[in-house]
Amino acid sequence: MSTAGTNTARNTAGINAAGTAGEPLYLEPRLERRSAALLESGGPFLHALVDALGSPLNIVLPDQIARNVERFRSVFRHHRLTGRIFFAHKANRSSALVRRLVTTDAALDAASLGELQHALASGWTGDRIMTTGPKDPEFLWLAARTGAVVNADGPDEVEQAAALVRAYDLPRLRAVLRLSEFETSGTTLLSRRSRFGTPARSLKDLLDTVDRHRDAVEPIGVGYHLDTTSLDEKATALEGCLRAMEEMRARGFSPRAVDVGGGFGISYLAHAEQWARYTTELTHAVMGRRPPMTWGGHGYGLRMESGTLKGSLSLYPAHRPLAGADYLDALLSRPAPALGGRPLGTLLLESLHDLYVEPGRALVDQCGLTLGRVLDVRHTDTGPDTGPDTGSGMGTGSGGHLVRLAMNAGDVGLEDHGVLMDPVLLPRDGTPARGDGAAVYLMGNLCLEADLITRRAVHLPRLPRPGDLLAFPNTAGYCMDFGATHAQRQPVARKVAVHREGESWHWCLDEQYWPITRPGGQRT
Ligand SMILES: *Cc1c(COP(=O)(O)O)cnc(C)c1O
Numbered sequence: 001m002s003t004a005g006t007n008t009a010r011n012t013a014g015i016n017a018a019g020t021a022g023e024p025l026y027l028e029p030r031l032e033r034r035s036a037a038l039l040e041s042g043g044p045f046l047h048a049l050v051d052a053l054g055s056p057l058n059i060v061l062p063d064q065i066a067r068n069v070e071r072f073r074s075v076f077r078h079h080r081l082t083g084r085i086f087f088a089h090k091a092n093r094s095s096a097l098v099r100r101l102v103t104t105d106a107a108l109d110a111a112s113l114g115e116l117q118h119a120l121a122s123g124w125t126g127d128r129i130m131t132t133g134p135k136d137p138e139f140l141w142l143a144a145r146t147g148a149v150v151n152a153d154g155p156d157e158v159e160q161a162a163a164l165v166r167a168y169d170l171p172r173l174r175a176v177l178r179l180s181e182f183e184t185s186g187t188t189l190l191s192r193r194s195r196f197g198t199p200a201r202s203l204k205d206l207l208d209t210v211d212r213h214r215d216a217v218e219p220i221g222v223g224y225h226l227d228t229t230s231l232d233e234k235a236t237a238l239e240g241c242l243r244a245m246e247e248m249r250a251r252g253f254s255p256r257a258v259d260v261g262g263g264f265g266i267s268y269l270a271h272a273e274q275w276a277r278y279t280t281e282l283t284h285a286v287m288g289r290r291p292p293m294t295w296g297g298h299g300y301g302l303r304m305e306s307g308t309l310k311g312s313l314s315l316y317p318a319h320r321p322l323a324g325a326d327y328l329d330a331l332l333s334r335p336a337p338a339l340g341g342r343p344l345g346t347l348l349l350e351s352l353h354d355l356y357v358e359p360g361r362a363l364v365d366q367c368g369l370t371l372g373r374v375l376d377v378r379h380t381d382t383g384p385d386t387g388p389d390t391g392s393g394m395g396t397g398s399g400g401h402l403v404r405l406a407m408n409a410g411d412v413g414l415e416d417h418g419v420l421m422d423p424v425l426l427p428r429d430g431t432p433a434r435g436d437g438a439a440v441y442l443m444g445n446l447c448l449e450a451d452l453i454t455r456r457a458v459h460l461p462r463l464p465r466p467g468d469l470l471a472f473p474n475t476a477g478y479c480m481d482f483g484a485t486h487a488q489r490q491p492v493a494r495k496v497a498v499h500r501e502g503e504s505w506h507w508c509l510d511e512q513y514w515p516i517t518r519p520g521g522q523r524t
Helices: 035-039 043-053 062-078 095-101 113-121 139-145 154-167 200-212 231-250 271-287 327-331 344-350
Strands: 057-060 083-088 108-111 127-129 149-152 173-180 219-223 257-259 301-303 308-311 354-357 368-380 400-405 424-426 438-443 457-460 471-474 494-501 502-509
Touching: 035 043, 035 062, 035 471, 043 057, 043 354, 043 494, 043 502, 057 200, 062 083, 062 095, 062 127, 062 219, 062 327, 062 494, 083 457, 095 113, 108 113, 113 139, 113 257, 113 354, 127 173, 127 344, 139 149, 139 154, 149 154, 149 219, 154 200, 154 219, 173 231, 173 257, 200 219, 200 231, 200 438, 219 231, 231 257, 231 327, 231 344, 344 400, 471 502
Parallel strands: 057 494, 083 108, 083 354, 108 127, 127 149, 149 173, 173 219, 219 257, 257 354, 400 438
Antiparallel strands: 057 368, 301 308, 368 400, 368 471, 424 471, 438 457, 494 502
């Protein structure tokens, strides 16, 4: 999709700030219709919101999450599979998103007692909830009490759950058994190690435990969640789950669901070439073949050691040819590595298994953005810093402009998650953001050297001015509120839900949003 018109100035002359030279290294965000429209026509509206509610400010677009669910559902339909789409709530704390979602056919994955309570209070019922992650007894009790599925980490959790069910006379608990460390042939370990789940080779012992607690725990399936973009690893894991389902049936259980977890990802950038060029130039910068592109020569995982390039880029693949629902489609279309090479989706269909997915990030793609007000813009005339790192990950002065924002690195965790993507400049005076281009470092409002919103020089169409806003697009997945703190008693961003009716934008505080129309026709 197109990017916002506010970020389109492409003057390549005169950009030589912050140690960068030549063509500006833009990393333009991929913006779908709703977010693009908001950034194109909503400038005055967004300024008014920040004037009223302060900076930083988070915007969520609840209608987009329903659209994203539909995309996943259409992949299920395409493969003729039944099953459930569990939104991994941990990606965003928003009430509006969770309340809008409850009106769709999605389900919800709660990873803490608080998330479970939030879901229940937002209209979800236990039969549409799965609980994952580390579980304290209160969390397990409420899950069992309300009939939620428990994604069980291993035999200990099964024991613990069974004891609770008996002690408090709870309904029989439905459990998905989380597996990990799948192997294909013999000893080749093909899926990575994880803190979570039971190694697939220990399934027998796990089933022994489940067998002892049949009266209290009903195993409804098996699953995995792998934090990787590798389709090969996921195909191996899915195949391992198909085998585990057979083993369970052979032991007299009646499992019906295979849970492939989350990790479908987002493609953040509009242009593959910009991403390729950026990472190539970054490598050159670390090797000293071009001026630094980062604060203090930060290498994002790359470094030079006695003349050789070491390490690897620890960045999210910001441009992904395959992400979200398309990634699920690719996984299901993939031939099973060892089970005769037929597509994994076909094997699921023929075995009559339900497919469970747990997308977090992918379901909130394009569902929100974060606004920060520009406080001041300073020129530093210190030249590009090619000197040694000071140990804090930063050197001292890199030449160019420093832009200080009324927000800090915890409020917009893009860099923290390794997502490199340009913000969109929304001028205070409403004029289009055009100019000769400027490369700037974005600094936060904490009294802390490390409080950099970007460790890289960011190219903007012109130098920002105090009072302008920078909009960080697509932050709803983990980057909006996951790491926000009250450090230094700085305000934590408020969150508003926004929707468009005709040409006008409407908003309400996130906690005021309900997916209904009030008497008189006013939508919440
Ligand atoms: C975090 C998590 C997810 C969601 O992961 P994404 O990468 O956001 O899709 C799903 N399942 C489990 C068990 C998780 O811990």
